[in-house]
Amino acid sequence: MTRQKKPALVITFHATSQAMAAEELFRRAGLPGRMIPVPSQIAAGCGLAWKALPQERDALCTALDTAAVGHSGCFLLEMY
């Protein structure tokens, strides 16, 4: 079976501690998604990013802003 790409929301962070703060925030708020390695489409290298469905963008970004948890970007990608 061939894998199909699907739209995905990817939130990136400046530092791992920001990613961990975001994960804790999302888990506590019951918001969906999970940590993934930063896709090379966004940045070559390494680090953590939060992947969720595109329709969760507002909820996730609002939660980050409200809790003053920093992040470096919010992207819509086609991912496997």
Next chain:
Amino acid sequence: MEKLIYLDNAATTLHKPPGVAEAVAQAILTAGNAARGAHGASMQASRTVYETRQKLARLLGCPRPDHVVFTSNSTMALNIAIQGLLSPSDHAITTDLEHNSVLRPLYALQALGMGLDFVRADRQGRIRFEDFAPLFRPNTRAVVCTHASNLTGDMPDVARIAEIAHAHGALLILDASQTAGTMPVDMTALGVDVLCFTGHKGLMGPQGTGGLCIRPGVDIRPLLRGGSGVHSFEREQPRDYPTRLEAGTLNSHGIAGLDAAADYLLEAGVEAICQKEQALMRRFYEGVRHIDGVTVYGDFTAKHRAAIVSLNICDWDSAEVSDVLYADYGIATRPGAHCAPRLHEALGTVRQGAVRFSFSVFNSEDEADMAIQAVKELAQSK
């Protein structure tokens, strides 16, 4: 020998809270490399490290968990703070109370041209707050000061020192090796800019853990540069704390143990732990202070001091006293010089050293009483 009476807690706490050893073992069996991937094992390590930052920030009054930086011990933390904030063109002020982990990095900078002045201790090992003010110069960059002497347990008035340092545009770097976990410490309330701690003493975690708590806005140059788990193609170390000062793989196994210890401290309450340790220290002090031939060092009139009592018996070599205490009574103490050369000079104990008794929350009144009896018998035998 029936049972070891461990009174060397200022060197390292031997009795750890329940769960610390298990947490280390569990981490060794299951944790990956923190901040090096998104798979379960790596994320588990990353979560543990982050949660430990949060707990330590609460315990030490650090405004932000991401400004809690992990190192392998206090010495490394102090080297990072001192070498990362001071330059040869600067001037620094420190005290006679300091440990070599403060003195040697400062001496190394002094050898490169940095100005360095000392607040002197008297024959009882006391320093006077009034002696700080005349030492400031226009280029004084930092005051580096212990929160409690590892030799006498005496505590400088850190809040006032922070105030005078800031009034002169200088930072306060605090060595909290002997106080973190043993008494309430709030770096923000005290006005501390950088607090350096070790994980294996009062915090009761494993050896190989320690760190810095940094006030937001304080800009420390990295001492080490290397792998960070982020920004791999940048030539410079990432600027954000804690990554800026954490090059290389963290000791996440040890940090897992420190995390369990922090749980214990938060649950038991540092204030309650402090009260018990202080009571044991005062009990021991009252029991030995009037014994003929015993000299106790430090200021016991002060309300706040670490749970440390250092003494000598007549002119008896402290190494021999400590050895007899262990061999004949099963009491573990620390003799000799305590990596605090200037304070030994002030106390006049360069040759003799001193026998240090240091208490933990896991010691008992019976143990303190047995130590008093042992000192009494040794003093009578001379």
